[in-house]
Every structure is written in structure tokens, then in C-alpha cells.
Amino acid sequence: MNGHISYEYAGYLRTEKYDKEPPRRKELIVNCEKPFNAETRPDLLPRSFYVPNDLFFVRNHAPVPVLRSEEEFRLRVEGIVAYPLLLSLQDLKTKFRKHTVTAVLQCAGNRRTEMSRIKPIQGVPWLHGAAGNAVWSGALLKDVLMAAGVYPNKAEHVEFEGADLPPEEENRSGYLASIPLKKALDEDQEVLLAYEMNGEILSRDHGYPLRVIVPGFVGARSVKWLSRIICKMDSSEGFFMTKDYKYLPSSMDFGNVDWSSTPPIMNLSVQCAICDPLPDTKLSQGPYKVRGYALTGKGDHIMRVELSVNGSKDWQEAKLIKGEKIANREIPKRITAGLKDWSWVLWELVVDIKPPMVIMARAIDSACNTQPEVPLWNLRGVMNNSWHKVNILPLTSAL
Amino acid sequence: MNGHISYEYAGYLRTEKYDKEPPRRKELIVNCEKPFNAETRPDLLPRSFYVPNDLFFVRNHAPVPVLRSEEEFRLRVEGIVAYPLLLSLQDLKTKFRKHTVTAVLQCAGNRRTEMSRIKPIQGVPWLHGAAGNAVWSGALLKDVLMAAGVYPNKAEHVEFEGADLPPEEENRSGYLASIPLKKALDEDQEVLLAYEMNGEILSRDHGYPLRVIVPGFVGARSVKWLSRIICKMDSSEGFFMTKDYKYLPSSMDFGNVDWSSTPPIMNLSVQCAICDPLPDTKLSQGPYKVRGYALTGKGDHIMRVELSVNGSKDWQEAKLIKGEKIANREIPKRITAGLKDWSWVLWELVVDIKPPMVIMARAIDSACNTQPEVPLWNLRGVMNNSWHKVNILPLTSAL
Numbered sequence: 001m002n003g004h005i006s007y008e009y010a011g012y013l014r015t016e017k018y019d020k021e022p023p024r025r026k027e028l029i030v031n032c033e034k035p036f037n038a039e040t041r042p043d044l045l046p047r048s049f050y051v052p053n054d055l056f057f058v059r060n061h062a063p064v065p066v067l068r069s070e071e072e073f074r075l076r077v078e079g080i081v082a083y084p085l086l087l088s089l090q091d092l093k094t095k096f097r098k099h100t101v102t103a104v105l106q107c108a109g110n111r112r113t114e115m116s117r118i119k120p121i122q123g124v125p126w127l128h129g130a131a132g133n134a135v136w137s138g139a140l141l142k143d144v145l146m147a148a149g150v151y152p153n154k155a156e157h158v159e160f161e162g163a164d165l166p167p168e169e170e171n172r173s174g175y176l177a178s179i180p181l182k183k184a185l186d187e188d189q190e191v192l193l194a195y196e197m198n199g200e201i202l203s204r205d206h207g208y209p210l211r212v213i214v215p216g217f218v219g220a221r222s223v224k225w226l227s228r229i230i231c232k233m234d235s236s237e238g239f240f241m242t243k244d245y246k247y248l249p250s251s252m253d254f255g256n257v258d259w260s261s262t263p264p265i266m267n268l269s270v271q272c273a274i275c276d277p278l279p280d281t282k283l284s285q286g287p288y289k290v291r292g293y294a295l296t297g298k299g300d301h302i303m304r305v306e307l308s309v310n311g312s313k314d315w316q317e318a319k320l321i322k323g324e325k326i327a328n329r330e331i332p333k334r335i336t337a338g339l340k341d342w343s344w345v346l347w348e349l350v351v352d353i354k355p356p357m358v359i360m361a362r363a364i365d366s367a368c369n370t371q372p373e374v375p376l377w378n379l380r381g382v383m384n385n386s387w388h389k390v391n392i393l394p395l396t397s398a399l
Numbered sequence: 400m401n402g403h404i405s406y407e408y409a410g411y412l413r414t415e416k417y418d419k420e421p422p423r424r425k426e427l428i429v430n431c432e433k434p435f436n437a438e439t440r441p442d443l444l445p446r447s448f449y450v451p452n453d454l455f456f457v458r459n460h461a462p463v464p465v466l467r468s469e470e471e472f473r474l475r476v477e478g479i480v481a482y483p484l485l486l487s488l489q490d491l492k493t494k495f496r497k498h499t500v501t502a503v504l505q506c507a508g509n510r511r512t513e514m515s516r517i518k519p520i521q522g523v524p525w526l527h528g529a530a531g532n533a534v535w536s537g538a539l540l541k542d543v544l545m546a547a548g549v550y551p552n553k554a555e556h557v558e559f560e561g562a563d564l565p566p567e568e569e570n571r572s573g574y575l576a577s578i579p580l581k582k583a584l585d586e587d588q589e590v591l592l593a594y595e596m597n598g599e600i601l602s603r604d605h606g607y608p609l610r611v612i613v614p615g616f617v618g619a620r621s622v623k624w625l626s627r628i629i630c631k632m633d634s635s636e637g638f639f640m641t642k643d644y645k646y647l648p649s650s651m652d653f654g655n656v657d658w659s660s661t662p663p664i665m666n667l668s669v670q671c672a673i674c675d676p677l678p679d680t681k682l683s684q685g686p687y688k689v690r691g692y693a694l695t696g697k698g699d700h701i702m703r704v705e706l707s708v709n710g711s712k713d714w715q716e717a718k719l720i721k722g723e724k725i726a727n728r729e730i731p732k733r734i735t736a737g738l739k740d741w742s743w744v745l746w747e748l749v750v751d752i753k754p755p756m757v758i759m760a761r762a763i764d765s766a767c768n769t770q771p772e773v774p775l776w777n778l779r780g781v782m783n784n785s786w787h788k789v790n791i792l793p794l795t796s797a798l
Contacts, residue, residue: 156736180737182587235735247767249703249716263702263730266737267766297766298697303662304648317648331662336634337555338579338665364775367666367696368646368782369768376769383767 007065007163007174010227011072015063016165022064022204025054031124035060035166036205039129042275046291046346049323050102051132053197058205059107059130061166061175061240065225073209075193079159079231082149089209092193096139096147101190101215103342104295106131108218108245108265111273111388112381118374121381128273128388131293133344136213138194141184145231150181155231158184159238160212160223166239174228176238177221179214179266181231188299188340190215193226215342216297217266218382220245235264248378257379268297270371271385272305272363282393283353290318291348292388296365299340301332303368305347308360312373312387318349318361335366355394362387406464406562406573409626410471414462415564421463421603424453430523434459434565435604438528441674445690445745448722449501450531452596457604458506458529460565460574460639464624472608474592478558478630481548488608491592495538495546500589500614502741503694505530507617507644507664510672510787511780517773520780527672527787530692532743535612537593540583544630549580554630557583558637559611559622565638573627575637576620578613578665580630587698587739589614592625614741615696616665617781619644634663647777656778667696669770670784671704671762681792682752689717690747691787695764698739700731702767704746707759711772711786717748717760734765754793761786 008014018034028038039057051057067073070089077085087095107130109123116125145158162175183189192213195202202208207224214221220240235241246262272294277283294302306315322332322345334341351359364370375386407413417433427437438456450456466472469488476484486494506529508522515524544557561574582588591612594601601607606623613620619639634640645661671693676682693701705714721731721744733740750758763769774785 180735182737188581247702247763249705250714251716260730263734263765265767267699269767269769300666303646306648315649317650331659335662336579338581364646366662368664368668368784370668370771370775372769373772376763385767 006076006161006228007165009076010074010163011068012163012225012227013066013068015066018063020063020066024205027055028058029127029129031126035062036064037124039126040132042127042129042273043278045129045132045275045293046348049346050134050198053200053203053206056132056134056206057107057130059219060164060205062164064204065163067209070209075210075226075229077144077148077229080151080155080233081231082151085144085148089195092139092195092210096143098137099140099190099192100135100137101192101213101342102133102135103213103215104131104133104344105219105222106268106271106295108220108382111384114386115375115377115381115384118377121379123381128275131295131344134198136192136194137196138192138213140187141191141193141212142187144193144229145184150231152181152185155181155233157181157232157235159230159232159236160226161228161230162223163225163227173238175223175240176236177223177241178232178236179217179221183214190342216268216299218245218268221266244380245382246380247383248380250377252379254379265382268295269383269385270296270363270365270369272361272371273388274359274361274390277390277392279390280393282395283355284395285354287350288353289348289350290359291346292361293344293346294363295344296363296369298367299342301335301341301366302345302363303366304364306362307349307351309351309357311358312360316349316351318347321346321348353392355392357392359390359392360387405475405560405627406564408475409473409562410467411562411624411626412465412467414465417462419462419465423604426454427457428526428528430525434461436523438525439531441526441528441672442677444528444531444674444692445747448745449533449597452599452602452605455531455533455605456506456529458618459563459604461563463603464562466608469608474609474625474628476543476547476628479550479554479632480630481550484543484547488594491538491594491609495542497536498539498589498591499534499536500591500612500741501532501534502612502614503530503532503743504618504621505667505670505694507619507781510783513785514774514776514780514783517776520778522780527674530694530743533597535591535593536595537591537612539586540590540592540611541586543592543628544583549630551580551584554580554632556580556631556634558629558631558635559625560627560629561622562624562626572637574622574639575635576622576640577631577635578616578620582613589741615667615698617644617667620665643779644781645779646782647779649776651778653778664781667694668782668784669695669762669764669768671760671770672787673758673760673789676789676791678789679792681794682754683794684753686749687752688747688749689758690745691760692743692745693762694743695762695768697766698741700734700740700765701744701762702765703763705761706748706750708750708756710757711759715748715750717746720745720747752791754791756791758789758791759786
């Protein structure tokens with residue numbers, strides 16, 4: 001199979017130009033045009049438990065691939081398996097049970113802009129809108145790997161290849177990333193080959209016609225435009241596993257970076273952001289309903305979100321909203337039963353606004369992990385989960 | 400089975416007095432005599448990867464139970480199971496495969512003394528010596544539950560009863576705690592019914608002849624003097640699940656506490672402590688090898704330990720020592736393969752001592768979780784995992 005161009009085999013045109021990009025909503029905050037990277041305006045996020053598909057953050061590394069036709073699409077499953085598979089979209093929809101999971105995706109670089117105030121960082125300058133919750137449907141990766149006869153004692157990793165061609169990729173393969181086979185074969189982890197997002201066909205920006213959803217992991221492992229699955233002994237050697245998406249020590253910069261010192265980021269850490277009001281909003285004195293999201297990895301739950309309006313002296317508990325339910329003051333049974341939850345929570349709290357002031361937020365998850373006060377700067381500017389601080393300015397009278 | 404006194408049935412004498420306590424090492428720091436609670440002097444901890452049995456921290460809630468004879472010991476397994484079991488120690492040793500796991504235990508109240516400086520807290524005043532790493536051997540709980548024919552679709556929790564009689568327990572049962580059945584039945588979680596610690600028979604202070612070891616959970620769930628296992632629908636209603644060992648909001652004190660608002664603590668969060676030098680040690684200027692431990696929950700790994708000697712302006716990476724191996728600058732394959740590790744890491748770093756000064760330490764785990772700078776105060780004083788800070792004083796000349 002070496003030398004085979006999997007994106008052509010999978011039914012994609014070779015696209016290295018940006019003249020076939022899909023239409024996009026003007027409401028997105030565009031952080032980079034080519035490749036297209038855009039986030040949801042943060043104040044729109046807490047308006048619904050599921051972020052609408054066309055407002056969901058878009059993280060692309062290359063032009064959006066063009067599928068020749070849906071009929072031509074093929075997914076290859078190969079590597080350390082007894083029965084390599086070649087599956088059409090129809091196969092995936094009819095030969096495997098359909099599974100649905102609500103899961104938050106977060107770009108590892110979410111909130112990079114705040115971190116870059118400590119020391120400059122290259123990379124897409126995300127605010128805090130590079131996270132979103134959605135309902136995903138598709139075939140369980142586990143079922144597909146079982147059908148391919150994966151050898152769990154021989155393979156240890158599952159590599160995904162996307163049909164996009166990121167320029168950073170030295171070997172000109174598609175986008176590559178892998179996850180541990182243990183995660184893939186654990187049904188409770190609900191790793192999906194998804195063909196639906198919020199009940200609709202995937203849009204081109206979100207991986208049409210097929211993408212991976214790895215609940216609890218950073219978005220970089222939920223490979224879009226999935227064209228190939230390879231069961232392997234070792235984790236992927238793709239650029240985005242070995243030379244990016246690592247949480248390097250703060251002592252490393254481009255002069256002394258040792259990429260091999262640090263494992264690729266996989267799990268999400270506990271996170272929290274204030275979405276409304278936006279930073280530097282001008283407000284008058286009085287009560288204001290502050291709203292935001294919180295999330296964590298490993299299928300854990302957000303136990304608590306706290307806000308401070310007096311410089312971290314006192315912290316008040318926000319109301320947690322999970323779907324339609326308010327979760328505070330009742331312990332969901334699924335928490336104590338050890339069941340996993342991959343979704344974010346929304347939260348709200350009415351606070352007294354006295355500008356100028358700073359609103360601070362932090363979360364605590366069910367494993368009792370919480371957030372550091374300041375970002376731990378790192379070269380790739382990833383995994384900023386420091387307390388979220390929003391500056392509020394006084395209304396100036398328009399004389 | 401109601402009304403049955405399980406500690407007598409299991410072969411224990413009823414002990415409510417402290418006249419049959421075992422002998423103890425003088426090197427332990429005793430925080431409470433009755434019940435006996437003692438921690439390892441922190442500077443002894445990093446001297447060996449496994450803490451010697453008689454120096455391992457002891458957390459008792461009552462007099463140490465007295466077993467009438469090893470032959471009379473019986474473990475009952477009952478509740479929502481097809482075949483209730485009554486097992487002798489010999490049964491456990493011969494009818495089930497022996498499994499060995501290296502796991503750290505940490506009392507949820509470890510480092511309570513530091514937290515109580517913010518606002519007073521009742522409870523055993525632990526320094527940072529209420530944690531220890533050991534090798535545990537015994538039968539996998541999973542195997543025993545399978546032999547009892549547990550119904551995983553009916554039961555959701557496994558309750559453990561110890562033969563001690565904590566005075567807080569209103570119903571005069573033994574010590575009670577439960578874990579989710581999901582955790583118990585997952586072989587990767589390695590939940591053990593342990594009869595050996597570091598290759599020796601369990602000592603009385605550590606649960607002779609049988610205790611539970613729940614890797615990754617706070618010590619309070621690793622029930623000692625195990626006499627009964629009950630498979631249930633709901634989590635245990637024992638005192639130490641419902642009215643203690645909860646990470647309450649900082650707004651709650653004994654006047655307004657709502658125990659039902661917060662789930663019982665289960666998983667350990669990321670933690671780190673400086674063991675050598677001890678706080679307020681007098682040192683002369685010059686290089687000093689600082690040593691300590693770090694640990695985390697969920698089978699995650701410690702990715703990094705950082706020290707600051709200039710008030711958190713700069714952070715240097717410590718060397719991680721796992722067993723005999725130094726782990727920095729090589730990514731253990733088990734990390735990337737998603738295998739679990741329940742053990743602590745030891746670490747060391749030579750720093751320049753210029754008293755008076757403060758040495759600070761913090762850890763980052765493989766899920767990118769790190770520690771808050773200051774403790775999140777809570778009524779029970781649990782889960783303090785703030786940056787560890789050790790004050791160093793100048794040597795005063797002895798004139």
C-alpha cells in the first residue's frame with residue numbers, strides 16, 4: 001500500500017488551492033483565511049446547548065477537500081488487521097449500528113491569544129470560541145475495527161488519515177493523527193466515525209462525508225475527511241502528532257525545542273470561559289447575568305463553576321445548565337455510577353457590575369481538578385486553561 | 400442478612416477500646432492517638448520508591464479490629480449477585496489468580512494543615528506525609544464479583560464494609576464505602592482485594608488480613624479489614640460517603656452545609672509535594688538537591704514537575720524518577736499506548752539556596768491538568784493540591 005495516494009483512492013480530488021472552499025457565515029470570527037480558521041463569537045455560545053453547525057468553530061490545516069461524488073467515497077481500514085476493509089458510505093450507514101453521542105470539541109489552541117500576552121506565540125490567534133458542543137452520529141470505531149479483525153495484542157494504536165493536504169506535512173500524506181487502540185476498543189469511550197452533526201449531514205468544513213469524533217480528546221485527534229484507518233504498533237509519526245500539539249516545557253522555544261521530550265496531547269483538561277459579557281464590554285452599574293461554558297476530559301463531569309468579582313478574594317457558585325436541566329444541588333446519578341459524560345456544561349450567574357472591574361471564572365471537575373490562575377506558557381500555545389478573566393469598562397456618556 | 404453483625408461473622412472480636420493496638424514505629428508523626436493517625440516524616444518519603452510498610456501513613460477511624468484467628472476469617476460477597484459467596488482467606492489465595500499492582504495511596508486530607516491556615520478546619524492535621532507508594536498483591540475484585548455472578552445491568556455500585564467501628568457511624572456498622580461497579584469490573588482499573596503489601600502479609604494497621612485497594616481513588620475507598628462486599632443499585636449511604644470526604648463549595652460551613660449538593664470524592668487530582676528539605680529548614684547558601692513526590696488519578700502519568708525559587712517568576716524542570724528509571728526526555732511507550740499507571744513518581748532537582756527563600760513545586764499530568772496556586776478551602780479540608788511551598792531559613796551562627 002506504500003506510495004498509494006489515499007485521498008484519490010478515497011474519492012477525493014487533489015486540492016491544494018483555495019478556490020473550492022465552501023460558503024461560510026459572516027458571524028464567524030475569522031482568524032486565518034487560508035487555511036480557513038474561524039471561531040464562534042463567544043457570546044453566541046451559551047445561547048444554545050448545541051452549537052449550530054454553521055456557527056461551530058472551524059479548524060482547517062489546508063484547503064477543504066473536494067469529494068468527487070458521494071458514491072465514489074471509500075474508507076480503507078488496514079494495518080494489523082485480519083480482514084482489511086474497503087467501505088462505502090452506504091456500508092457504514094447500513095452494516096454498522098448507528099450510535100449517537102453528545103460531545104464537546106475543543107481546539108488545543110483555544111485561548112491561545114491570552115497566553116500569547118505572556119510571550120509571543122506563532123499559531124492561529126484563537127480567543128475562547130474554539131470550543132463547541134454537538135450531537136454526533138455514526139458507526140462506533142470499535143465495531144468497524146472488530147469487523148476488520150484487529151489484533152488487540154499486536155496493534156496498540158489506530159491512525160487516522162484525512163484527505164486534506166496540510167503544507168506542514170513533509171511526506172505529503174493527508175492529515176495524520178492516532179489514538180491508543182485501548183481507547184478505540186472501549187465502548188464506553190464512544191469513539192465514532194461520524195457522518196452526522198446535530199442531525200444533519202456533515203458540512204464540508206466539518207469533514208464531509210466522514211470524520212472521527214474522539215470524545216474527551218483535543219479536537220486535533222478527531223480527524224476530518226477521513227479516508228484511511230491504519231492499525232499500528234506505534235503512534236502516528238505525522239507532523240501534528242510529533243511536531244505540534246505538544247504541551248512543551250516553558251523553557252523550550254524554537255531554539256532549543258526537543259519535540260521527543262513530550263508526548264502528544266490527547267485528553268482535554270478542565271476548562272472554563274466567560275462568554276457573555278465579551279472582554280472589554282462597556283456596562284452600566286447593576287445586575288448582569290454572566291454566562292459561559294465549562295468542560296473537562298476523560299468523560300468526567302464539571303462539579304462546580306465559581307466566579308469572583310473582587311479579584312479572587314471571594315468566589316460565588318454559578319448555576320450549571322446541562323441540556324435543559326439545572327444540575328447544581330442534585331448529584332446526577334450517572335456521576336456516582338461512574339458513567340461518562342462528554343458534553344460541556346453551560347452556566348450562568350447574576351453578578352453586581354461596578355465598572356471598571358474584572359470578572360473571573362474557574363471550574364472544578366469531578367476528579368477535583370481545577371485550573372491554574374495564570375497560563376503555563378508553552379511554545380505551541382496550547383492547553384491554556386487558566387482562570388478566565390474578562391475586563392469590564394464603564395459606560396462613557398455620549399455627550 | 401439485616402441485623403447481622405458482619406464483623407463478628409467475619410471472625411473479628413468486637414473492639415471499641417484502644418487496649419489492643421499494634422506496636423508502631425517511633426519515626427511516624429502521630430497526628431491523633433485514638434484513633435491512631437500518623438504520617439511518614441515527609442523527608443523519608445523520597446528515600447525509596449516503595450514506602451516501607453511500618454513507615455507508611457496510617458489512617459484509622461476506630462480501634463484496630465482484632466481477628467480471632469486467621470482460620471475464622473470470612474469474607475461475604477452478597478447483594479445483587481446470583482451466587483452469594485462466603486470466602487476464607489485460603490479461598491482468596493488459591494481459587495483466584497494473584498494479581499500485583501504498584502499503586503499510590505493518598506488520604507483525601509493530605510496537606511490539610513496548609514489549607515487550615517486560610518480558615519480553621521476540623522480534622523486530622525496532616526502535613527504532606529499522608530501519601531505513599533507500595534506494591535499490593537491479592538485477588539482482582541473483578542474475578543471475585545464474576546464468581547459471585549454479579550448482574551452488571553442491575554447493580555451499579557460495590558459497597559465495602561470494614562470490621563472497624565468508627566464512632567461517627569450512626570448505625571454502628573463497620574466502616575462503609577462504595578465504588579462504581581464499572582470501575583470494579585474494568586480489569587485495567589486493577590481494583591484488588593489485597594492480602595500482601597510490599598511482599599509481606601498486611602500489618603494490622605494496614606488492614607490485616609484483607610483490604611481493598613482502589614488504584615487512582617482517594618484512600619478512603621480502599622477499605623481496610625474488609626469483611627463484606629455488597630453489590631447494590633445505589634452508592635453507599637455510610638457516613639464516610641455521605642457526610643465526609645466531600646469537596647464542598649467554599650461558601651459552606653457547618654452552619655449551612657448541604658451534604659447532598661456534592662458527590663463523594665473518588666478520583667485523585669494532580670498533586671506534588673516537596674519532601675526534602677522540610678518546611679522552615681535552616682540551610683546555608685549553596686546547591687541543594689530538592690526531592691519530592693508527585694501523583695495523579697485515573698491511571699494518568701505525571702508529565703512534568705517544575706520548581707520555582709524566585710516567587711513563581713521562573714520554573715525549572717525537575718528530574719522524574721520512576722522506580723529505578725529516570726523518565727524525563729523519554730516518553731514511556733505505555734503513556735502513548737493509553738496504558739494506566741497507578742504509581743507516584745519521585746523527582747529531584749539541584750537548586751541554588753539563598754535563604755531566606757521559598758521553594759515552590761507544581762506538577763502537570765498527562766491529561767494536561769495542573770495545580771492551583773492557593774488551596775481551594777473547603778469545610779472538610781480535603782483535596783488540597785495547591786502549589787507546594789517550603790520556606791527556607793538562614794543558618795544562624797551558633798555563637
